[in-house]
Amino acid sequence: MTGDLEPGIVLAATPIGNVGDASARLREALAGAEVVAAEDTRRLRDLASRLGVEVTGRLVAVHDHNEADRADALIAAASEGATVLVVSDAGMPTVSDPGFRIVEAAAAAGVPVTVLPGPSAALTALALSGLPTDRFCFEGFPPRKAGERASAFAALAAEPRTMVFFEAPHRLAATLAAMAEAWGGDRPAAVSRELTKTYEETRRGPLATLAAWAEAESPRGEIVITVGGRPAQAAGMDAVVAEALARVAAGERAKDAVADLAATAGLPRRELYAAVLEARNGSAST
Incomplete structure (x- = not known):
């Protein structure tokens, strides 16, 4: 491998749309890695062509259906001194894309793993x-x-x-x-x-x-x-359930009270309604 990359597993982020986002390190790794594990080899060759890079290493297809089977061979190649480049179709390998099993196997075998950062959707x-x-x-x-x-x-x-x-x-x-x-x-x-x-x-x-x-x-x-996450100011479930029960006791329909309180307190309506029903049933049985 040329450049500053050592033998081992190299995860590289690829462009998620604009080819201009490809890093210089990605170009170098594509040109110099002894093994390139790609999610789709045709897309990888197309990317390399658009980058003006010739992939000289052995190209291996690694996708969701065969990653577990191919991981051992890739780890063995890295153990013997090869730089194994792992890329997905777009973005960072392992993030909703193949690569996790390879990294898991490399960590278990003590094989070095490094990352070439880049685009992430x-x-x-x-x-x-x-x-x-x-x-x-x-x-x-x-x-x-x-x-x-x-x-x-x-x-x-x-x-x-x-x-x-x-x-x-x-x-x-x-x-x-x-x-x-x-x-x-x-x-x-x-x-x-x-x-x-x-x-x-x-x-x-x-x-x-x-x-x-x-x-x-x-x-x-x-x-x-x-x-957005659940609002920090959302009222606690117990307090809202208690208010809902009080409104129901005053004659309001449970569904109406829950709909209003869920919107006001920032709580999921279905979850609040289930809690109110549970609380009502618990009170009725005592």
């Missing part, structure tokens, strides 16, 4: 979102099935950090609607698509508004959803 969208960036979490792709997706979002109802998700364009509207149902339609969010590309766009607004936009417009391209 998750961080780019977070920076564009206008939402708090001091604390955030990356949740990857939500479950595809509606029931599993609802359960996953319910588990995140109390998450105070900004949340970042990837999503396919044909599921965007349904996912935003499910988020609005789980966390409230007023929760601030942003949808970024085609980052660094010609038609890059970021839409910001409440989840309900974004869900309606996605349903009407059917936006295309690579999608990142960023959602």
Whole structure:
């Protein structure tokens, strides 16, 4: 390997859209690595061509379906002194892309691992979102099935950090609607698509508004959803449940009281309604 890279596993970020974002170190690694493990070898060759780089090392396809099987051979090559470059189609390997099993195996075998930093769709969208960036979490792709997706979002109802998700364009509207149902339609969010590309766009607004936009417009391209965490000023669940019970005792319908209090306190309506029902049933049995 030429340059300052040592033998071992090298994770390299590739452009997420604009080829001009490729780093000089990525170009050097593509030209000099003895082995290049790529998610899609055809896309890798196209990238190299656009960068004016000739890949001279052995090219190996490593994707979700074969990474576990290929990891041992790649680790063996690195152990014998080869520089093994690992790249995904776009962005950083291991982040919703292949690479994790290779790093896991390398760590277990004591093989050096280094990273060539670069573009990241998750961080780019977070920076564009206008939402708090001091604390955030990356949740990857939500479950595809509606029931599993609802359960996953319910588990995140109390998450105070900004949340970042990837999503396919044909599921965007349904996912935003499910988020609005789980966390409230007023929760601030942003949808970024085609980052660094010609038609890059970021839409910001409440989840309900974004869900309606996605349903009407059917936006295309690579999608990142960023959602604000549960507001710090949200009232505690116990206090809100107690207020709901008092309003119900005064004659108000439980669903009406819950809908109003959930919006005011910044609590998920479904979670609050379940807590109110549990509290009512508990009081009735004593």
